[in-house]
Amino acid sequence: MKIGVLTSSRADYSIYYPLxxxxxxxxxxxxxxxxxxxxxxxRHGHTVDQIVANGFxxxxxxxxxxxxxxxxxxxxxxxxxxxxxxxxxxHESYDLVLCLGDRFEMFAAVASAVPFNLPVAxxxxxxxxxxxxxxxxxxxxxxxxxYHFTTTDAYKARVxxxxxxxxxxxxxxxxxxxxxxHLTLLTKAEFFEKFAIDLDRPSILITFHxxxxxxxxNREHVAELIGALGxxxxxxxxxxxxxxxxxxxxxxxxxxxFIDRQPNAVGVESFGxxxxxxxxxxxxxxxxxxxxxxxxxxxxPKYVINLGNRQEGRLxxxxxxxxAIEADQIxxxxxxxxxxxxxxxxxxxxxxxTAQQIVSILKQIRGRLQ
Numbered sequence: 001m002k003i004g005v006l007t008s009s010r011a012d013y014s015i016y017y018p019l020x021x022x023x024x025x026x027x028x029x030x031x032x033x034x035x036x037x038x039x040x041x042x043r044h045g046h047t048v049d050q051i052v053a054n055g056f057x058x059x060x061x062x063x064x065x066x067x068x069x070x071x072x073x074x075x076x077x078x079x080x081x082x083x084x085x086x087x088x089x090x091h092e093s094y095d096l097v098l099c100l101g102d103r104f105e106m107f108a109a110v111a112s113a114v115p116f117n118l119p120v121a122x123x124x125x126x127x128x129x130x131x132x133x134x135x136x137x138x139x140x141x142x143x144x145x146x147y148h149f150t151t152t153d154a155y156k157a158r159v160x161x162x163x164x165x166x167x168x169x170x171x172x173x174x175x176x177x178x179x180x181x182h183l184t185l186l187t188k189a190e191f192f193e194k195f196a197i198d199l200d201r202p203s204i205l206i207t208f209h210x211x212x213x214x215x216x217x218n219r220e221h222v223a224e225l226i227g228a229l230g231x232x233x234x235x236x237x238x239x240x241x242x243x244x245x246x247x248x249x250x251x252x253x254x255x256x257x258f259i260d261r262q263p264n265a266v267g268v269e270s271f272g273x274x275x276x277x278x279x280x281x282x283x284x285x286x287x288x289x290x291x292x293x294x295x296x297x298x299x300x301p302k303y304v305i306n307l308g309n310r311q312e313g314r315l316x317x318x319x320x321x322x323x324a325i326e327a328d329q330i331x332x333x334x335x336x337x338x339x340x341x342x343x344x345x346x347x348x349x350x351x352x353x354t355a356q357q358i359v360s361i362l363k364q365i366r367g368r369l370q
Contacts, residue, residue, distance in 0.1 A: 008037030128313025173350015
């Protein structure tokens with residue numbers, strides 16, 4: 001069974017990892033990885049190198065990075081992705097194309113496959129993030145896909161509602177839980193050797209992306225976030241960089257400027273899968289508006305101060321503290337965590353057998369694709 005896997009960023013690749021490993025190790029599958037988006041960007045860590053370092057062959061490397069972070073740049077990049085993939089599809093005969101998530105470039109790649117009648121399987125459909133334009137892209141990908149692998153029963157129900165059919169919709173849990181159950185995370189000493197960051201210090205792992213629905217508010221949001229971070233001198237502030245979204249460069253530049261002048265702050269472009277999860281394991285809590293705060297952080301579990309509306313609509317479990325992007329409220333949420341006991345265990349995203357389930361289902365559906 002020949003499968004093409006679309007990956008456009010460090011974020012989706014880290015989630016894919018256990019599934020890619022399972023597909024690569026099974027002789028039933030002929031696996032092609034198609035890397036595009038920020039994977040090819042030096043500024044974003046040229047993370048295609050991480051894929052290769054993990055032992056995977058990257059069949060296609062497609063440069064589709066936006067020229068900037070204005071709405072016109074995003075729209076232009078979507079067109080570039082569609083053009084690039086429309087030139088690729090006629091020369092490949094995939095039985096199935098796998099996609100994950102909700103990014104604008106992932107939507108464009110999937111949309112380009114529709115005229116070729118390529119069957120698409122979508123991972124992480126049915127979720128909701130009302131503060132990001134990704135919400136529209138995710139649901140559109142769902143409608144364009146034939147097979148659906150969701151992470152919870154609630155998301156499965158939403159996919160059924162969107163598509164009007166329960167056929168080919170499977171709740172398999174989250175691949176991120178597979179990662180966490182099977183990967184060997186770094187020790188603090190190994191982490192320091194690799195990243196020169198001392199996790200014996202009380203640390204906050206911070207990932208903040210722009211809100212792309214109300215993007216004009218991001219200037220205010222960044223000012224409020226930095227205003228709060230500047231008062232958290234008791235912590236080491238470990239800040240990862242934002243996605244390539246509308247105003248993503250603006251957020252990045254202001255975070256980098258803050259890091260340059262703040263002695264207790266350190267910036268990281270990309271930890272890689274094991275590095276990021278290891279940092280999450282040892283940090284005191286997380287702060288920002290990343291989906292990893294909902295899924296991966298639930299495994300440990302770690303408290304997460306979820307800022308603003310970007311992730312509004314996701315399943316709220318006991319480790320999540322929703323907070324407006326206002327400095328005083330962020331500091332109040334930090335104090336609440338400091339005075340709280342450990343977060344309650346979370347069991348919402350499966351038992352770590354997601355890759356195995358997907359592989360089994362793919363083998364079952366192979367006959368329908370012939």
